[in-house]
Amino acid sequence: MIDQLASAFHFDRQAVALRARRQKVLANNIANADTPGYKARDFKFADALTAATGGSEAGGHLSMATTSPRHIEPQAGNALPVDLLYRVPAQPSLDGNTVDMNEARTRFADNSLRYMVSLHLMSGKIRGLRAAMQPAR
């Protein structure tokens, strides 16, 4: 029963965690907007989420081969594997920095909003489950 509850929230949990991760990457871009030679980073959210939730497209989790039913599947822990990529700058700058401040801030705001959406969806799911657990009146 409890593990079913956990798996019900698995998708939302991964989505929120990845949003927080991306928030961190984007915050770091803004922090390094004036650092010479810094390259702006980002990752593809859709790919990362597919990989984290074990979707079919990206191949899912890296899992260990089990040769005996007694083998236990290892937990990946909280470190979500994401492919950190480099952003392609729209206009090059003399000091080699590729952070476009306008773009960085737009992405940051966009990601904040989507983080809120993920939280909202998760809250809705919790409300729904809680309603289902209420005794009939």
Next chain:
Amino acid sequence: MSLFSIFQISSSAMKAQSQRMNVSASNLANANSVAGPDGQPYRAKQVVFQAMGAEGMKGVKVSEVTEDPSPLRRTYRPDSPFADADGYVMMPNVNPVNEMVNIIEASRSYQANVKVFNTSKKLAMKTLTIGER
């Protein structure tokens, strides 16, 4: 949790930007300092930013404060005690226009990081309310 490390990232950036503003303020204040503590004319200083962390994911820091190597201004002031034989005094190589631009840029970057901090704080507060009715 990732959101807490954003606070460290933005605060490191705010610290670095305020140090940059500090250095520019010092440059402006000393734009006419003929002699510093060592008896030499003041030279304009610049901060050097450096990304922190293995993947550069831990914010920014000021790695060093360098001196501007450009030549000092040579002005004719025969009445000054620092004048050389020809009556010229070496003045600091501070360019007030550069410093003003630097200060404006630093304050804008500082504001952007404050904004990042506040947004992340809002998100963290919102996260705490998950599952409330």
